[in-house]
Amino acid sequence: MKERIFIKDENETKSFGIGLAGKLKAGDVIALIGELGTGKTALTKYIACGLGALEEVTSPTFTIINEYKSGRLPLYHFDVYRISREEEMYELGYEEYFDSGGVTVIEWADKIASLIPPGSVVIQISYGSEESERIYDVYFSV
Ligand SMILES: Nc1ncnc2c1ncn2[C@@H]1O[C@H](COP(=O)(O)OP(=O)(O)OP(=O)(O)O)[C@@H](O)[C@H]1O
Numbered sequence: 001m002k003e004r005i006f007i008k009d010e011n012e013t014k015s016f017g018i019g020l021a022g023k024l025k026a027g028d029v030i031a032l033i034g035e036l037g038t039g040k041t042a043l044t045k046y047i048a049c050g051l052g053a054l055e056e057v058t059s060p061t062f063t064i065i066n067e068y069k070s071g072r073l074p075l076y077h078f079d080v081y082r083i084s085r086e087e088e089m090y091e092l093g094y095e096e097y098f099d100s101g102g103v104t105v106i107e108w109a110d111k112i113a114s115l116i117p118p119g120s121v122v123i124q125i126s127y128g129s130e131e132s133e134r135i136y137d138v139y140f141s142v
């Protein structure tokens, strides 16, 4: 089942992210899919905030993984934009992050589609008609 959520501005992204963070439990994986600038990092920042993480959230475009450990649950923030082969994910030891008792958020999850665990929360983000509008299609991966 897909749920479509209309986001009017970044404040609504913030409310959504904080609300989602409140429901997360250890081992949850959130797969973010969406073009450049749709707000994948922004949403991750608000999820981190909702988990109570105090660290500044920055895009892990070059490092692939950032870890934020000061919140209610550890948050592993992946940006797999620069991954060109799924084997690179094995080299990073991605499975240990997914299974480690924290929460994992993956930007550009469609690049590693076959590695996304079943039951992950997929959030497909697209642009709305106004500059700050976004459309979230949310569903569980199979
Ligand atoms: N409703 C909104 N939700 C999230 N971000 C928004 C919204 N409206 C405007 N923005 C702005 O859009 C930009 C989103 O940038 P962000 O880096 O989060 O995107 P991204 O999807 O992570 O991009 P990339 O593909 O480069 O990783 C920010 O500058 C943010 O302030």
Ligand SMILES: [Mg+2]
Pocket (backbone or CB within 6 Å): 040, 041, 042, 059, 079, 107
């Ligand atoms: Mg980003």
